[in-house]
Amino acid sequence: MFENGVNTDKIFDGSEKVIGRGAQADVYSFQGYAYKVYRPSYPVEWIGFEKRQQSEINRAGLSPVRYYDTEDPHIVKMDLIEGDTLEKKMLGGFTGGFDLLADMFRKVHRADPSDVQMPRLIDTAGIGLSEEEKNKILPIIERMSSSLENRICHLDMHFLNVMLPKDGSEPVIIDWINSRIAPAVFDYARTYVVLKECAPEVLGLYESAVAADIASLKISDKDFEDAVTVCTVIRNREKNT
Ligand SMILES: Nc1ncnc2c1ncn2[C@@H]1O[C@H](COP(=O)(O)OP(=O)(O)O)[C@@H](O)[C@H]1O
Numbered sequence: 001m002f003e004n005g006v007n008t009d010k011i012f013d014g015s016e017k018v019i020g021r022g023a024q025a026d027v028y029s030f031q032g033y034a035y036k037v038y039r040p041s042y043p044v045e046w047i048g049f050e051k052r053q054q055s056e057i058n059r060a061g062l063s064p065v066r067y068y069d070t071e072d073p074h075i076v077k078m079d080l081i082e083g084d085t086l087e088k089k090m091l092g093g094f095t096g097g098f099d100l101l102a103d104m105f106r107k108v109h110r111a112d113p114s115d116v117q118m119p120r121l122i123d124t125a126g127i128g129l130s131e132e133e134k135n136k137i138l139p140i141i142e143r144m145s146s147s148l149e150n151r152i153c154h155l156d157m158h159f160l161n162v163m164l165p166k167d168g169s170e171p172v173i174i175d176w177i178n179s180r181i182a183p184a185v186f187d188y189a190r191t192y193v194v195l196k197e198c199a200p201e202v203l204g205l206y207e208s209a210v211a212a213d214i215a216s217l218k219i220s221d222k223d224f225e226d227a228v229t230v231c232t233v234i235r236n237r238e239k240n241t
């Protein structure tokens with residue numbers, strides 16, 4: 001069988017079930033594990049990068065989900081989280097989604113970044129940008145990276161990247177490929193930009209849920225606005241690739 005154009009015969013036997021679909025990969029459950037099947041055009045180096053990021057996040061204690069190699073470089077095996085995404089829970093009537101997202105940010109930003117091998121945002125943010133875009137965002141990232149504390153940031157925190165295990169154990173944050181060392185303001189700003197694009201009607205709820213944490217990090221309104229400018233430029237680049 002071909003899934004996403006990748007031949008999955010060597011791994012699947014027909015009993016696999018789709019559990020998630022993304023822009024770059026589909027995710028299946030099969031024999032008690034989750035499998036991420038990337039499109040064949042997706043560079044294998046990026047998959048390698050995602051695996052290294054995940055293993056650093058495992059070491060930092062931020063996710064129990066381990067990634068394993070398979071015979072196919074475009075297919076990654078993962079520990080399966082039996083449960084639903086936070087989005088699905090919210091669509092089913094769960095009203096604590098914004099507070100839970102705020103908890104998830106706090107958990108990530110509390111972790112000790114000193115021993116974690118992960119690029120800094122300043123080192124990768126310019127990739128693929130025009131000179132004009134770089135001149136617009138790199139000085140902002142420089143400034144804030146020296147004036148605010150640098151933490152682990154997930155940089156794609158939203159309701160599809162938080163899963164709630166059925167057995168009632170702790171929520172699990174997934175999809176760490178974007179994570180970088182940076183001031184936490186960029187994490188809050190990235191989610192702001194994603195929600196503004198996909199669900200503008202809930203922006204107010206998001207802002208109320210994270211306002212106190214943003215204030216306690218000494219992030220000014222101007223810092224937040226600047227971080228939104230940075231994340232908008234990066235987001236637009238992603239959409240064009
Ligand atoms: N380890 C896992 N266990 C169960 N479901 C998963 C797992 N990893 C991903 N998923 C499901 O697949 C979806 C897409 O996975 P994700 O890693 O976020 O890929 P993408 O980069 O395409 O967003 C998730 O929103 C979730 O529903």
Ligand SMILES: [Mg+2]
Nearest residue numbers: 022160161175
């Ligand atoms: Mg995702």
